[in-house]
Amino acid sequence: MDAAMQRPVVDSDHGRLELSASVEERLRFALRFAVLAPSNHNTQPWRFIVGPDSVAVCADRLRALPVADPFDRELTISCGAALFNLRVALARVGLAYSIALFPSNADPDVLAEVRIVPDGRCDDTLPDLFDAIATRVTTRQPFADEPVDxxxxxxxxxxxxxxxxxxxxxxxxxxxxxxxxxxxxxxxxxxxDPRFRRELANWIHPRRREDGMPAYATDMMPLLDFATPLAASVVRTFxxxxxxxxxxxxxxxxxxxxxxxxxxxxxxxxxxxxxxxxxxxxxxxxxxxxxxxxxxxxxxxxxxxxxxxxxxxxxxxxxxxxxxxxxRGPDVPPGVLHSPRRALDEVVS
The missing domain is CATH 3.40.109.10 (NADH Oxidase)
Structure with missing residues (x-):
């Protein structure tokens, strides 16, 4: 085979996809980028069910925020952001798709079903956004004194x-x-509201490694920047x-x-x-x-x-x-762009 034909479809910090990959392999690859979506308190309230030619995007309501988000409004928004990342990644790996939102006769936690079809949707503007998935960053630091054009x-x-x-x-x-x-x-x-403080404290707990918010990222008070092990207790109590x-x-x-x-x-x-x-x-x-x-x-x-x-x-x-x-925010050191993410096998089945 010619060397050019052996190049991967995508080669990034979040994985490598070979040209010969099957549809299901491409779907699973695309999910590596879907999970880089933002979510309130970095709860990552989503899960995905993968078939040979489809992905169901589901809400994980065990990761809900009943005080800050009592109706799961922001939870659903977070899943929508993951769905958009999935669309971008699918476009980047050359898969056209159709989407059924809240498909009937399905589990109410299934928010969307994305099915790969030859004559499906193919938005030519989406691949241009693919690289930005990995560079998008949330910062709570001050911005430069520079107007947005x-x-x-x-x-x-x-x-x-x-x-x-x-x-x-x-x-x-x-x-x-x-x-x-x-x-x-x-x-x-x-x-x-003490209930709000307890809920927030649960998501900045120092034992969290794959979700939640590092204390240094919460902007609660300077105290939390240098007393991370105490952050949850401080927020809960005061x-x-x-x-x-x-x-x-x-x-x-x-x-x-x-x-x-x-x-x-x-x-x-x-x-x-x-x-x-x-x-x-x-x-x-x-x-x-x-x-x-x-x-x-x-x-x-x-x-x-x-x-x-x-x-x-x-x-x-x-x-x-x-x-x-x-x-325009401050420069972010390489490797720390995104908040922690759960392992893919915890959210994909």
């Missing part, structure tokens, strides 16, 4: 629109100040809301762009669409050399979520689903 903002809006959601981009300081105040208010309310609110207020004011993702309805279909839009927006941002972090606190607090659409310039009837800050 209007062309990039339009690309982010187009990415969300392609997945059927509304995107609002906010850059003026006076508008960011209003958003910062709402985020700080939500922080104080959440941390004033109301850190004032310090967290002040930190996030500064981060919002120092972020050149705030992005809100919203939908017309507020049901499981809208949540899954939000997840796919989220990852498409994040990959578009990463392709432009930008990074993001989440400011979802106002959306998680009843009574505050309804105030957000007006603050970002959306219709009052819009359902705010996610709030992000986007900008």
């Amino acid at each position: 209007q062309a990039v903002q339009q690309a982010l809006i187009a990415a969300g629109t392609a997945e059927g959601v509304d995107i609002a981009c906010v850059s003026p300081l006076v508008e960011r100040e209003r958003i910062a105040m709402l985020v700080a208010l939500a922080d104080r309310q959440q941390f004033g 109301d850190l809301g004032g310090g967290v609110a002040a930190t996030h207020h500064r981060l919002v004011l120092g972020s050149p762009l705030i992005v809100c993702i919203a939908t017309g309805s507020d049901d499981r279909e809208a949540w899954l669409a939000t997840g796919q839009a989220l990852e498409r927006v994040l990959l578009a941002a990463a392709s432009a050399g930008l990074t993001a972090s989440y400011l979802n606190q106002p959306i998680e607090v009843p009574g505050l979520r309804e105030q957000l659409p007006a603050l970002v310039g959306l219709q009052p009837s819009a359902n705010a689903q996610l709030l992000l800050r986007i900008g």
